[in-house]
Amino acid sequence: MSTIYELATLTSKGQITLPKSIRQALGVNTGSKLAFELRDGEVVVTHVGVEHEDPVIVAFLDLLSADIQDGYHVSSLPKELDEAMQYNVGQIIDLNENIDGNVVI
Numbered sequence: 001m002s003t004i005y006e007l008a009t010l011t012s013k014g015q016i017t018l019p020k021s022i023r024q025a026l027g028v029n030t031g032s033k034l035a036f037e038l039r040d041g042e043v044v045v046t047h048v049g050v051e052h053e054d055p056v057i058v059a060f061l062d063l064l065s066a067d068i069q070d071g072y073h074v075s076s077l078p079k080e081l082d083e084a085m086q087y088n089v090g091q092i093i094d095l096n097e098n099i100d101g102n103v104v105i
Helices: 020-026 055-069 079-088
Strands: 033-039 042-048
Touching: 020 042
Parallel strands: none
Antiparallel strands: 033 042
């Protein structure tokens, strides 16, 4: 891969806009996941692909998430699941984190 040099400005909120040439080189767009690794004072940015991401499921989960954020409750869900979802609104959840304890499926 050839070298690309671009500048970006850090905002007061700690945000940057990835330059178009970098987005294209990484193959990322809105909603893509990026990993940042600090190596001896340099930041390495990597596109993290999500395995088996089904666009229909993603759209449904986004819709469900928006409804929960707006305070709507899905009445057909079990009460415990609805309460757990409400509890977790706004929390960052690492889907790759190991699960402690027993899991019943």
